Amino acid sequence: MCTCVVGVPKERKFNEGRVGMTPALVSEVRELGGAVLIETGAGVLSGFSDEQYENAGAIIVKTPDEVWCAADIVVKVKEPIREEYRHLSAMSGKTLFTYLHLAGSEIELTRALLRYEITAIAYETVSEAGNDGRMTFPLLLPMSKIAGTQAMRTALSRHQPEEFSKLIVMIIGAGNVGEAALRCAIASDVGFVVLFEPWEPRALELKEKYGSDKVVIFPLSMLGNEQTKNYLKVADIFISAPMLPGGKEAPIVLTQKHFRLMKNGAYISDVSIDQGGSTAWTKDNSTKPGETFTRGMRNLVFSAVPNIPGSTVPEEATRSLCAATKGYLLGMVGHQLASHNGDYTVLRDNLSLRMGLQTWRGLLTNEYVMRKHGLISDYCPLDEIF
Numbered sequence: 001m002c003t004c005v006v007g008v009p010k011e012r013k014f015n016e017g018r019v020g021m022t023p024a025l026v027s028e029v030r031e032l033g034g035a036v037l038i039e040t041g042a043g044v045l046s047g048f049s050d051e052q053y054e055n056a057g058a059i060i061v062k063t064p065d066e067v068w069c070a071a072d073i074v075v076k077v078k079e080p081i082r083e084e085y086r087h088l089s090a091m092s093g094k095t096l097f098t099y100l101h102l103a104g105s106e107i108e109l110t111r112a113l114l115r116y117e118i119t120a121i122a123y124e125t126v127s128e129a130g131n132d133g134r135m136t137f138p139l140l141l142p143m144s145k146i147a148g149t150q151a152m153r154t155a156l157s158r159h160q161p162e163e164f165s166k167l168i169v170m171i172i173g174a175g176n177v178g179e180a181a182l183r184c185a186i187a188s189d190v191g192f193v194v195l196f197e198p199w200e201p202r203a204l205e206l207k208e209k210y211g212s213d214k215v216v217i218f219p220l221s222m223l224g225n226e227q228t229k230n231y232l233k234v235a236d237i238f239i240s241a242p243m244l245p246g247g248k249e250a251p252i253v254l255t256q257k258h259f260r261l262m263k264n265g266a267y268i269s270d271v272s273i274d275q276g277g278s279t280a281w282t283k284d285n286s287t288k289p290g291e292t293f294t295r296g297m298r299n300l301v302f303s304a305v306p307n308i309p310g311s312t313v314p315e316e317a318t319r320s321l322c323a324a325t326k327g328y329l330l331g332m333v334g335h336q337l338a339s340h341n342g343d344y345t346v347l348r349d350n351l352s353l354r355m356g357l358q359t360w361r362g363l364l365t366n367e368y369v370m371r372k373h374g375l376i377s378d379y380c381p382l383d384e385i386f
């Protein structure tokens with residue numbers, strides 16, 4: 001009889017309150033015939049007690065080692081941090097399903113995934129083709145909406161509500177994070193919002209939806225040129241949220257040339273820090289939730305929190321993340337229960353999930369991670385495997 005054990009360790013990243021599974025998702029795995037191990041206290045910051053997990057059919061274990069050693073599939077939220085690397089040796093040939101951001105993380109994590117031949121599937125690159133032909137990222141989307149809203153709320157919290165109508169906000173990269181930040185700014189009645197977005201159809205879509213005498217949208221190529229540099233000089237808040245698809249490192253969109261134009265004390269939130277950072281001064285330089293650093297002649301204030309949803313609204317974030325991961329996780333569990341050799345034909349059958357694959361049987365399957373870390377000899381394109 002085949003088994004499939006899903007394991008959920010407690011998140012170790014500073015101030016991370018999310019957890020990989022809700023009790024409701026545990027019930028669904030149990031109904032399929034899988035077993036679930038939850039590390040004690042893993043769900044507390046998301047509002048889920050050990051008792052709720054037990055009632056849903058999970059077994060509560062005392063230590064992370066018990067989870068990592070026994071699980072066929074480890075479901076996490078954030079990429080393993082250094083203190084968790086030692087657990088990866090117990091994962092040989094097993095699956096890790098989580099946000100990984102390997103291009104934006106230190107090379108040791110990728111090396112460990114390769115060394116222990118872990119099947120590592122990154123939430124952020126699981127992709128589906130959208131109606132407009134562009135790839136969408138269903139496991140990133142719910143977190144991006146929360147991150148955009150919370151990044152804007154945190155920025156606004158530095159001001160009195162009566163000042164909001166005088167504030168000028170600039171958003172660079174108008175995807176899901178950018179749109180959520182824009183909606184929050186509009187709902188908070190800020191004075192003026194300027195967006196920069198390189199993809200024309202997206203810029204047009206946002207112009208149609210939100211364009212007004214208080215919201216303007218420019219192509220990215222115009223950022224800081226003669227026509228737009230006055231906005232850089234007067235903006236109080238910058239939200240930087242560009243993303244290149246496929247797990248590539250974030251592009252740098254704000255450089256010292258831009259910083260020199262900004263006004264004294266301007267606040268810059270780099271939401272793309274989880275992909276390595278998107279401004280010259282936050283590149284590989286994250287901040288903890290609630291912290292900022294001040295830099296430069298103009299005393300610019302930087303925030304670069306890699307886990308905004310988990311540190312601000314963990315319960316809401318866990319529920320929306322699990323609603324998105326559920327279909328993929330149940331597919332993997334169902335497949336593993338049905339298969340006799342544990343071979344992952346589920347990856348062969350499910351293109352969206354396959355797009356999330358980063359490492360498999362000691363091979364690196366993400367081209368951008370290979371380029372970022374120079375792991376050329378470990379690389380094998382997905383097409384050659386499946």
Ligand SMILES: NC(=O)c1ccc[n+]([C@@H]2O[C@H](COP(=O)([O-])OP(=O)(O)OC[C@H]3O[C@@H](n4cnc5c(N)ncnc54)[C@H](O)[C@@H]3O)[C@@H](O)[C@H]2O)c1
Pocket residue numbers: 124140141143144145147172173174175176177178196197198199202220241242243244250251253270271272273274275305306307308309
């Ligand atoms: N810090 C956090 O807690 C957190 C949470 C969620 C998402 N994120 C990150 O936020 C970033 C944005 O996520 P998203 O879901 O909005 O992505 P998205 O794909 O919806 O949007 C990204 C946008 O950036 C644009 N873009 C591409 N290249 C650009 C460039 N060079 N300059 C400016 N814009 C460019 C794209 O056209 C797109 O519209 C990602 O890096 C994601 O990992 C961070």
